[in-house]
Amino acid sequence: MRVLLAGATGAIGRPLIRALADRGHEVLAVARDPKSNTMIRALGAEPVNADVMDRDGLLRALRGRSADAVLHEATALKSAGRKLTDADPTNALRHAGTAHLLAAAEHLGASRFLTQSLILGYGYYDHGARPVTEEDPFGIEDGGYADPVIAGCRATEEQVFAADLDGIALRYGLFYGPAAFSDMFADLLRKRIPLVPVGGGGVISWIHVDDAAAATVAALERGKAGNAYNIVDDEPITWRQFLDAVAAAHGTPRALAMPTWLLRLAVPYLGCLMSDTTLRVDNSKAKGELDWRPAYRSVGEGLGSASR
């Protein structure tokens, strides 16, 4: 297939270009800065310089081109403000960005659209011991701090499922691996910034970016229209277990514990994510329908591998 990939230079985008190229797909890779073009070509894709938030500019950049599918993997989490709102760049990319990429899909004649979603769309609370499946309620705001994230995930999924093409949503676990959260947390551990909530924090599901990329290619090839898939590994873990695995793999000091009230005060989103949320997620639908298995069944395996 010929695919347009938005978010091509990001933590998931780079392994995804390689995984698509390995399967013989042709990739048109969106990047705002032409300085990324050399890297994009080296990964095996053709660059298209455009800003997803500029609908007219995006369509202009795609003039005369065609594609079979569009993949929306664009986020801007590093630019999030201290207080989450619908106007945050990542939320804007989920709301308006999805609409603009759907317009691009129509322009390109694409009949398939995959969008990045997130397991946190199931809600930032304690879901208990039962793994959450795609049948569980998704995208329901509860008046909490992270409502804009939940609304953004719902907005991108709803638009894609309502569009006149084959729409699929990928509800990724938290990303670790090169350029993803494990690298980010390793930097914080090196600086000895106290991180883990006292008691170890909640339990959550992760996915190595290489496995997320492989699942995305599988969904492009075999995913059923109108479906969401949980893309997570086999072993949900506590934040203490995650940070200990990061410290061991990166050779940093262990995370210092922080009282929950202080974490909430200092970084409200991390308080909500690390303390309030326990979210074990079931991946059997992706395994069954996409014929996909995570190469790294746990964070320990993934961070112990060469591709950490």
Ligand SMILES: NC(=O)c1ccc[n+]([C@@H]2O[C@H](COP(=O)([O-])OP(=O)(O)OC[C@H]3O[C@@H](n4cnc5c(N)ncnc54)[C@H](OP(=O)(O)O)[C@@H]3O)[C@@H](O)[C@H]2O)c1
């Ligand atoms: N499931 C998850 O846990 C999850 C999901 C997403 C991100 N993350 C993590 O969050 C961290 C930071 O992520 P991030 O979102 O800042 O960066 P990122 O993962 O490095 O990638 C963001 C991508 O989106 C593209 N993008 C952003 N705004 C765009 C726009 N207006 N138009 C076109 N493309 C746009 C960027 O392209 P250009 O800048 O090249 O234009 C880049 O390719 C990473 O550690 C990542 O792993 C985790």
